Amino acid sequence: MLRLHDVTKEFRVGAFGGKSVAAVKGVSFEVVPGEVVSLIGESGSGKSTIGRMILGLNPVTSGSITFDGLPVRAGKEYYRRVQGIFQDPFSSFNPVFKADRVFSMIKEAYYPSVPEAEWRERIATSLRDVRLNPDQVLGKYPHQLSGGQLQRLLIARALLLDIKLLVADEITSMLDASTRIDVLNLLAELKARGLSVLYITHDLSLGNYLAERTLVLRRGSVVEMGLTERVFGDPLHPYTRELLSAVPRLHTAWDDAAPVETCVYHDRGGSDGLVEAEPGHFVACARLATCS
Amino acid sequence: MTVIQEVAPREPAGVRREALYFAARNGKLMTGFGIVAVLFLLGLLGPLLVGGAPNEYGPKPMTPPSGEHWFGTTTFGQDVFTQFVHGLRSTFAVGVIGGGIAAVIGMLVGFVAGYRGGIVDEILNMLTNVILVIPTLAVLLIINAYLGIRSVAVQGLFIGLTQWPWAARAIRAQTFSLRTREFVDLARMSGAGTGRIIAREIAPNMSSYLFMTFILLFGGSVLIASSLDFIGLGPTEGVSLGLMLQNANQWSALQLGLWWWFVPPGAAITAIVGALYVANVGLDEVFNPKLRET
Numbered sequence A: 001m002l003r004l005h006d007v008t009k010e011f012r013v014g015a016f017g018g019k020s021v022a023a024v025k026g027v028s029f030e031v032v033p034g035e036v037v038s039l040i041g042e043s044g045s046g047k048s049t050i051g052r053m054i055l056g057l058n059p060v061t062s063g064s065i066t067f068d069g070l071p072v073r074a075g076k077e078y079y080r081r082v083q084g085i086f087q088d089p090f091s092s093f094n095p096v097f098k099a100d101r102v103f104s105m106i107k108e109a110y111y112p113s114v115p116e117a118e119w120r121e122r123i124a125t126s127l128r129d130v131r132l133n134p135d136q137v138l139g140k141y142p143h144q145l146s147g148g149q150l151q152r153l154l155i156a157r158a159l160l161l162d163i164k165l166l167v168a169d170e171i172t173s174m175l176d177a178s179t180r181i182d183v184l185n186l187l188a189e190l191k192a193r194g195l196s197v198l199y200i201t202h203d204l205s206l207g208n209y210l211a212e213r214t215l216v217l218r219r220g221s222v223v224e225m226g227l228t229e230r231v232f233g234d235p236l237h238p239y240t241r242e243l244l245s246a247v248p249r250l251h252t253a254w255d256d257a258a259p260v261e262t263c264v265y266h267d268r269g270g271s272d273g274l275v276e277a278e279p280g281h282f283v284a285c286a287r288l289a290t291c292s
Numbered sequence B: 001m002t003v004i005q006e007v008a009p010r011e012p013a014g015v016r017r018e019a020l021y022f023a024a025r026n027g028k029l030m031t032g033f034g035i036v037a038v039l040f041l042l043g044l045l046g047p048l049l050v051g052g053a054p055n056e057y058g059p060k061p062m063t064p065p066s067g068e069h070w071f072g073t074t075t076f077g078q079d080v081f082t083q084f085v086h087g088l089r090s091t092f093a094v095g096v097i098g099g100g101i102a103a104v105i106g107m108l109v110g111f112v113a114g115y116r117g118g119i120v121d122e123i124l125n126m127l128t129n130v131i132l133v134i135p136t137l138a139v140l141l142i143i144n145a146y147l148g149i150r151s152v153a154v155q156g157l158f159i160g161l162t163q164w165p166w167a168a169r170a171i172r173a174q175t176f177s178l179r180t181r182e183f184v185d186l187a188r189m190s191g192a193g194t195g196r197i198i199a200r201e202i203a204p205n206m207s208s209y210l211f212m213t214f215i216l217l218f219g220g221s222v223l224i225a226s227s228l229d230f231i232g233l234g235p236t237e238g239v240s241l242g243l244m245l246q247n248a249n250q251w252s253a254l255q256l257g258l259w260w261w262f263v264p265p266g267a268a269i270t271a272i273v274g275a276l277y278v279a280n281v282g283l284d285e286v287f288n289p290k291l292r293e294t
Helices: A047-054 A076-081 A101-110 A116-129 A147-160 A177-192 A204-210 A228-233 A238-245 B015-024 B027-050 B080-116 B118-133 B136-147 B152-163 B165-179 B182-189 B194-205 B207-230 B241-250 B259-287
Strands: A002-013 A019-031 A036-040 A062-067 A082-085 A165-169 A196-201 A213-218 A221-227 A274-278 A281-284
Touching (some): A019 A221, A036 A047, A036 A204, A047 A082, A047 A196, A076 A082, A076 A101, A082 A147, A082 B182, A101 B182, A147 A177, A165 A177, A177 A204, A204 A228, A213 A238, A221 A274, B027 B259, B080 B118, B080 B152, B080 B165, B080 B207, B080 B241, B080 B259, B118 B165, B136 B152, B152 B165, B152 B207, B182 B194, B207 B259
Parallel strands (some): A036 A213, A165 A196
Antiparallel strands (some): A274 A281
16 A cells, blocks of 8 residues: 655755765655554664655655555545544644634535535534544634644544544644543544554654554664564664663663664665565664674 | 532533623723724725825925814925824825735635645745845835835735745744644544634634734834835825824924924824724633633
């Protein structure tokens, strides 16, 4: 379905774009229908950049991103199938307009011929799908609604289109704990209806909660990729182990991350540097100084 | 997960009707616009009602305000009120033409440079900076002297063409910060193009800012026009408020105690620009739902 092939992103920096910084280096993966894939990495690992490239908000430097063969550049037709939600619900709404304007924008662009009454019915249905009371959220300004309500409004907006993939970029980071689990459960429901979700997060436990497959990113490349229980249960890459050891645990004092062991895969790298350690479980050479 | 049942009233009012509703209830906006409207109507209708040429010499020089000469007369017996209403007219013309042209160019350059970024921004920014460092008044002097500009409209045109750079820079900076906001991404994912995003997402967020830009450019145009008039490069036919001030100064109205000669034009310039500022504060409240007093 969604296929990334050797995607690279370089940002031009400095006066007249004299220098460039590689944010994403040769990333390839695929998301199949009805699957939740989580993209885990620390700040600056390129996870949000990948999300933005999938949403066509940043162009790729090289490589290709296609959805059922449809390139990102297809614009409107592509967005009919792929939509995204971002981290900050308050910045996702234009503060000078009412929050339900996001629905009318969809109507203008995709369903101009649907009669008003039927459209209102569709909005009500999709609001109920995200457990919102239409009377409570329609006709309000963004600052009159809570973060959880706003994020759900955005999910409802995406549901008005017949989307197949939702890119969720840190959508729960600005929500409180109980709202967060509500939104996650909502995503699980959508998944049960056959929607794929690309869940981008820096929070390991949230990634773990939903996803069938997990990709661990580090400095713009995938270091480990596989079924969530395998990646979390038997992490092969030293960086993944380091990440997992950094998860705070109850009644356990934090001690410094275990020293990174020498990478055992460095001489076995495939074309994109990933080795299939076991079926469906890929891991990269650590490319550490100690490894060469 | 539970949903709290709460019945909220549905307000079907459209965005425009709502803005109008808040505008009509806003005292600052109404006061500001009221003052400007009165002066504008005076400039528009005054010359028709008063009659007579503004620079015509009269038999009674230096008379204080009276029933016959509402604002008194000048050293040459010219009727100050007649000059005032004609001056208002050309001042509004220069302000609207000069401020309008500068605002349109400034917004166009600022929005495009700020939204597109990259090489487009580099080029537009370079152009802006080049025009910004050119000493405007000197250029206007040369243009005026060589082309012999003698009408208010052409004066306004040239003022507008040289005044836009700082407006472009200010709008570019605002656009830069707004375009990274996620609602712009959301609009792109709703299939909106560049022009639509600028007009429907970015500009509404800075509408009071844009209006203030126009007010400042309007005021700036009036003042630059007065300076040009002062050096004798203003419109030769007719009068402007700046020209009145200049004449009053030149013929020592202050020293001779002819206060009625320079107070009306000075007060009018101040009132127009000041009232527009007050209106702008009100507009901010109308456009920004968070500032509304409800």
